[in-house]
Structure formats: structure tokens, C-alpha cells
Amino acid sequence: MLHKPVLLAETIQLLNVQPHGVYVDATLGSGGHTREILNRLGPEGRVVGIDRDQEALERVERDLRDPRLLTLHTSFSRMARALREKGIQEVDGVIMDLGVSMEQLKDPERGFSFHSDARLDMRMDKTQRLTAEEIVNRWSQQKIERIIREYGEERYARPIAKAIIDERKKGPIYSCRQLAEVVQRIKRKRTRIHPATKTFQALRIAVNNELEELQKGLENSLEMLKKGGRLCVISYHSLEDRIVKRFFVDTEKKGLIKRLTKKPLLPTKEEIRDNPSARSAKLRGGERI
Ligand SMILES: C[S@@+](CC[C@H](N)C(=O)[O-])C[C@H]1O[C@@H](n2cnc3c(N)ncnc32)[C@H](O)[C@@H]1O
Numbered sequence: 001m002l003h004k005p006v007l008l009a010e011t012i013q014l015l016n017v018q019p020h021g022v023y024v025d026a027t028l029g030s031g032g033h034t035r036e037i038l039n040r041l042g043p044e045g046r047v048v049g050i051d052r053d054q055e056a057l058e059r060v061e062r063d064l065r066d067p068r069l070l071t072l073h074t075s076f077s078r079m080a081r082a083l084r085e086k087g088i089q090e091v092d093g094v095i096m097d098l099g100v101s102m103e104q105l106k107d108p109e110r111g112f113s114f115h116s117d118a119r120l121d122m123r124m125d126k127t128q129r130l131t132a133e134e135i136v137n138r139w140s141q142q143k144i145e146r147i148i149r150e151y152g153e154e155r156y157a158r159p160i161a162k163a164i165i166d167e168r169k170k171g172p173i174y175s176c177r178q179l180a181e182v183v184q185r186i187k188r189k190r191t192r193i194h195p196a197t198k199t200f201q202a203l204r205i206a207v208n209n210e211l212e213e214l215q216k217g218l219e220n221s222l223e224m225l226k227k228g229g230r231l232c233v234i235s236y237h238s239l240e241d242r243i244v245k246r247f248f249v250d251t252e253k254k255g256l257i258k259r260l261t262k263k264p265l266l267p268t269k270e271e272i273r274d275n276p277s278a279r280s281a282k283l284r285g286g287e288r289i
Contacts, residue, residue: 002101002103003029003030003101003102003103004032004274004275004277004278005030005032005033005035005036005097006097006267006271006277006281007267007271007278007281007283008032008033008036010265010283011033011095011232011234011283012036012037012040014230014232014260014261014265014285015037015093015230015232015285016093016230017037017040017041017093018045019040019042019045020041020042020044020045021041021045021046021091021092021093022045022046022047022048022088022090022091022092023037023041023045023046023047023048023091023092023093023094023095024047024048024050024079024083024091024094024095024221024224025037025048025049025050025095025097026050026076026079026094026095026096026217027050027051027076027095027096027097027098028049028050028051028056028057028060028071029051029056029060029097029101029103030056030060030101030102030103031049031059031060031063031064033095033097034047034049034060034064034069035064038064038066038068038069041068043068045068046068046069046070047068047069047070048069048070048071048072048086048088048091049069049070049071049072050071050072050073050074050076050079051071051073052074052075052124053101053104053124053125053126054073054125054126054127055103055126056101056103056104057071057072057073059103070086075125075213075217076096076213076216076217076220076221077212077216077217077220078216078220079094079217079220079221079224080220080223080224083224088224090224090225091224091225091226091229092225092226092228092229092230093225093229093230093231093232094221094225094229094231095231095232095233095234096214096217096218096221096231096232096233096234097234098210098214098233098234098235098236098240099236100112100124100204102277104124110122110123111131111132111133111176112176112200112204113176114176114177114179114180114194114196114200115176115177115180116175116176116177117176117177118176119131119133119174119175119176120132120133120136120173120174120175120176120179120203121133122200122203122204122207122208123207123208124208130207131207132203132204132206132207133172133173133174135147135206136164136168136173136179136203137168137172141161141162141164141165142161144161144164144165145157145158145160145161145162147202147203147205147206148160148161148198148199149202150202151202151203151205151206151211151239152198152199152200152201152202152205153198153239154198154199154202156187159186160182160183160186160187160199163183163185163186164179164182167182176200179196179199179200180194180195180196180200183195183196183199184196201237205239210240211239211240211243214240214243214244215243215247218231218233218244218247222251222256222257222288225288227288227289228287228288228289229287229288230260230285230286230287230288231257231285231286231287231288232283232284232285233283233284233285234281234282234283235281235282235284236280236281236282237280241264241282241284245264245284248284248286251286252286255289256288256289257286257287257288257289258286258287259284259286260285260286260287261283261284261285261286264282264283264284265282265283265284266281266282266283267279267281
């Protein structure tokens with residue numbers, strides 16, 4: 001397993017796993033959090049593992065082979081309906097660990113990484129039609145600029161969008177490396193992070209409609225939680241964290257949730273040393289009242 005579960009002990013504690021409980025892992029990924037929940041469940045307990053990536057579900061099923069785990073191929077924005085279709089009306093806890101897994105990131109075929117010669121894909125769900133290649137080669141300059149600015153929080157959104165349009169006049173931009181080089185020509189300054197990081201983040205968010213998904217996923221989770229049930233969310237960048245924070249503040253005001261974390265829980269220095277991809281993680285939690 002490539003992916004190391006982030007903030008594992010903190011999340012499991014916040015989730016307050018009960019042996020007979022029914023839990024939803026809305027982002028099954030490599031099953032790191034699910035495995036730990038299963039360890040705390042008795043024979044009656046259940047985990048429903050959701051992912052929009054069919055390969056992830058198959059991998060975890062194969063690895064865990066646990067009859068208490070039910071996997072569902074869907075987006076977490078449609079979680080409530082999918083659970084009801086399986087006869088599950090309410091749950092004791094939901095965990096959402098946002099973004100992509102290491103398996104997805106490191107698979108050159110998936111097109112998430114700027115180091116790869118793979119086609120610009122970036123779909124978490126391979127059955128979806130929209131790809132990063134389509135955005136980069138077909139969308140207007142204005143639309144590309146807007147997503148790079150809004151989803152990438154990139155200062156150089158305008159010149160990058162223009163460079164993309166200029167490049168594609170010469171021929172289609174197919175590969176991740178090709179796009180990274182276009183961005184690099186605009187952002188020449190050496191920085192600790194790769195110059196194309198923000199542009200790639202923006203494309204990934206747009207391809208997977210991540211922010212809208214998140215808002216709906218949070219609402220779906222609230223709908224399914226029983227009284228006393230807990231929702232734990234790990235976010236990795238400020239756009240996500242803003243949505244999560246606002247959701248908990250708003251639902252607390254409405255008397256639906258009690259926040260369990262006024263300030264988000266962060267990884268320790270040791271965790272970041274062992275797993276650098278945990279460095280920007282923030283965990284927030286709330287209890288349905
Ligand atoms: C960071 S990984 C989760 C890792 C997991 N917690 C573990 O420890 O192995 C995020 C996973 O969520 C999935 N995902 C992201 N957005 C989703 C959505 N809207 N609906 C369903 N799954 C989603 C991704 O496909 C990916 O497999």
C-alpha cells in the first residue's frame with residue numbers, strides 16, 4: 001500500500017468508534033482509515049466504503065476481504081441515496097479524507113503528476129467524460145484563466161492561460177509534462193514547490209468538480225448521521241478547508257451540529273517527517289445533535 005493514512009489516530013479518536021456502529025468511509029482510497037475502524041468493530045459493526053474510483057474499491061476489497069465491509073462505487077455527493085438503496089437509513093459516523101490517494105497520484109496512467117508523459121487525464125472516476133486534456137485544449141482562455149485563478153489561487157493565472165492558448169495553436173497539449181513545461185516558461189523563479197503545482201491543482205479541482213462535490217458530500221453526511229453520530233473531515237488546501245469550516249459553523253448555528261474542533265487538528269512534526277504529503281492536512285469534526 002503506497003498511501004499512508006493521514007491523521008489516523010486523531011481521526012479514529014474523533015470518530016468515537018462503537019463496536020456495533022455503522023460507519024461510512026466516504027473516501028475509501030487505499031482503505032487506511034477503514035482498516036482501523038474495522039479493527040475496532042465487533043462482528044455486528046459495518047463500514048460502507050465509498051469511492052468514485054472503481055479500482056480503489058477493488059483493491060481494498062481484495063486486500064481486506066472483510067465481510068463487515070460493503071463497498072459502493074459512487075460520489076460522496078450522492079451518498080445518502082446510495083446508502084438508502086442499500087437499506088441503510090442512518091449511520092454512526094462519516095469520515096471524508098479529501099483529495100487523491102498516492103495510488104492515484106503515482107499511477108502515471110492517471111495523469112495527475114507533472115513529471116509524467118501520461119495524457120492529461122486527472123479523472124478520479126474513469127467513467128466520467130470530462131478530462132484535463134479537454135479543458136486544456138478546448139476551453140476558452142477566459143475559462144481557463146478563471147479556474148487557474150480561483151481553484152489554483154495562482155497569481156500568474158492570466159499569463160499561464162495565454163501561454164496555454166498560444167501553445168495549443170501549434171498543436172494539442174497532450175501530456176502532463178508538456179503542460180508543466182508551458183507553465184514553467186511563465187514561472188521561471190526557482191521555488192520549493194514545482195511551478196506547475198497550482199495549475200495542476202486547479203485542473204484537478206475542475207475535472208472532478210471537487211468543491212461542489214465537497215459541499216454536497218457534507219450535506220449528505222449530515223442527512224445520514226443519527227443523533228450523537230460524528231462527521232470527521234480531513235482537508236488539504238485552503239479552498240477545501242474554508243468550505244468545511246463554514247459548514248461546521250453554519251450547522252452549529254442552526255443547532256444541528258456541535259463542533260468538536262474549534263481549531264482544526266494538525267499532523268505532528270513526526271507524522272510530517274514520515275509522510276510529507278500530510279503536511280497541509282487539517283482535521284475538523286462535529287457531532288450531530
Ligand atoms: C486521500 S484519498 C483517501 C485515503 C484513505 N483515507 C486511506 O487512508 O487510504 C481520497 C480518495 O477519495 C476519493 N474521492 C475523492 N473525491 C470523491 C468523491 N467526491 N466521491 C467519492 N470518492 C471521492 C478518491 O478517489 C480517493 O481514492
